[in-house]
Amino acid sequence: MTVATASAALGWADFIDALEIYADPMICAAVAGTVLGSLGVFIVLRRMVFVPLAISHAAGFGVAFAFFAHIAWSATWLTPVASGFACGIAATLLLSLRRLQVQREALVGLLYLLTAGAAVLLGSRIVQEAHQIDAILFGIAVAVSPRDLHATVVVATLVLATQAWLRRGLIAVSFDSDGARVQGLPVRLLEAILMLCIGVTIAVTTRALGALPVFALSVGPAFAALAFVNRLQRAMLLAALLGALCGVSGYVAAFFWELPVGATQATLCGGLALLGLLRRR
């Protein structure tokens, strides 16, 4: 299902009428944009902007693998949601390992190449579901199932509550992790919780929005917010707001100008990041 309903005569009244169809996806995008934007502040500050890309593509691969397993081996027990979630979490754990003798950047690149390439290869073997693979990777789908919406809302609520509860610890660790360890803060636990929040959020939202928009929402709004405010907590709030706006705007643009939702969301996030860059100069 794609947003191919636009015409020159369409106005806001038509858009409001069409909300019956778009309400769930828009709510989902707004909620996902909020939580990804807020988490994105820590992602950008901790210099791991490509980690969400690798995790989201791993989750995308998991979904593609479930479709393939269903067709090739009749493995109906393996649902796309569960498979995507499992792969996203596995990628998060892999990227969190400290004992690997490989730099995280190299691992992120490797993971991205393997999972993105494998997802497209699997897509070539399951022609009837190929559009689903595209939807997962690039976010061109409009339909969001009630299960995906509920999962997104529940995860977003839990992650935002965790962030609010641990915010002072997360700020101290992000500013100076060595200093925080010396002061007795449970730095590794806080870092593990942050990575878990990132992994779970990305694994769940990738199924609903697609890998590309999820990556964009977890970087662009945060990058802009960090350039425009002087306080970390305000940056988190602004990034959450910008993330929600980018998520919703993708559907508005798709309705009025027949643009693909995910690409529009990603481009808007990229534009915000560019604004942030210009502001910094």
Add this chain to the structure above:
Amino acid sequence: MTPEHDHQHLPLFQTSGLVVGYRGHPLLPPIDLRVTCGQLWAVVGLNGAGKTTFFRTLLGLQPAVAGTLERLTDPLPMAYIPQRTQFSPLMPMRSWDVVATGLERGTSFLRPSIGRAGRRQIAEALERVDAGELSSQRFGLLSEGQKQRVLIARLLASRPRLAVLDEPTSAMDATTASSTLELMRELASEQDLAVLLISHQVNAVVHVADHTLFLDRATQTVVQGDTDQVYQHPLFNRLYGHVHTSGDDFPPHTHAHAADEQR
């Protein structure tokens, strides 16, 4: 921040045969050190001598290759100012927020607010280092001297017994460096704080450090003791030239506690 002079000369920690290094490979010979309240130790040595590794081992940030580190007082609240390169310029924090991170100990961050007492502690710490006017300014935009003052305020806000500073004067001009070192000297006396700091400015640090630990990896030398004594060590003089010390003005018998050279 009331001075607690009853703690003067209270031993804080001692190392016995402490060998620092990476992945089991020692960088330096064993180090035996005993640090008490109110002392200011300068840790000097060329780049790559193992100074930061020594600090990180002392602080428990990395394991020792061998030997022991014994804390002689419990608890031993510590504070650390790492090298300036470790702070992200992207971080949107006011000086006040930076100092506030110094209040956190253990799981104190789970409390919903730092409270009135915490806010007073932050304000006092900023005022003590003459950085009150910087409290609402963005930390990343301050000069290096101002940043160090804010970081020292953070250190004070955490009310440590042991303060460890890794090259606090590295990006400062000579005047700012001297005033920063002088501030640390004052704080060590006033707060009965043991201070260990790395500095490459041996000419400046000699005026504030009562003790010095000189490390040289190339010759596997560790020299420690009174600053005047260490500065007269032949290897020190070969590397840095003769540095005028207060000991130069005193007769030799004032060097009663000879520098303890190992190897």
